[in-house]
Amino acid sequence: MRTLTELLTITKNGRGRLVLVSAEEFFRLKSRDRRAVQPAELSDAELDLIAKAGMPVECAALDAEMKGYAL
Template structure:
């Protein structure tokens, strides 16, 4: 969660559901219970975007030799350089 994400208690969320639900359309809204983060409300569009990013984990042994060879030859198409930022600090 980012430092500036909005946080409200469960009681406050219930009292101000309409305006807070509208706020969650533009930024994540964390709902707390007894001072602890419990739920995060996000827009349906943001949820769909996150679901599209889901990835299936596959063990290397599950790939055929042909698939491994194709992966080794693969290149990122021009115009997708911004994806490099996602791997900037990645470590195995």
């Protein structure tokens, strides 16, 4: 018997085509979905946090890759 979080892969011609998961696992994964929102839907506090956000130091090298690209 399979556990609630164990996956069952269905294959076609030896290749994985579908994965069957328990409802519990599906809803756990679904709860982690991101949703897109319009800026007007954000609170002033959220907009302030976004405005103050910065790039991690480890990612500074990416700036050089963007030189020459028009935004």
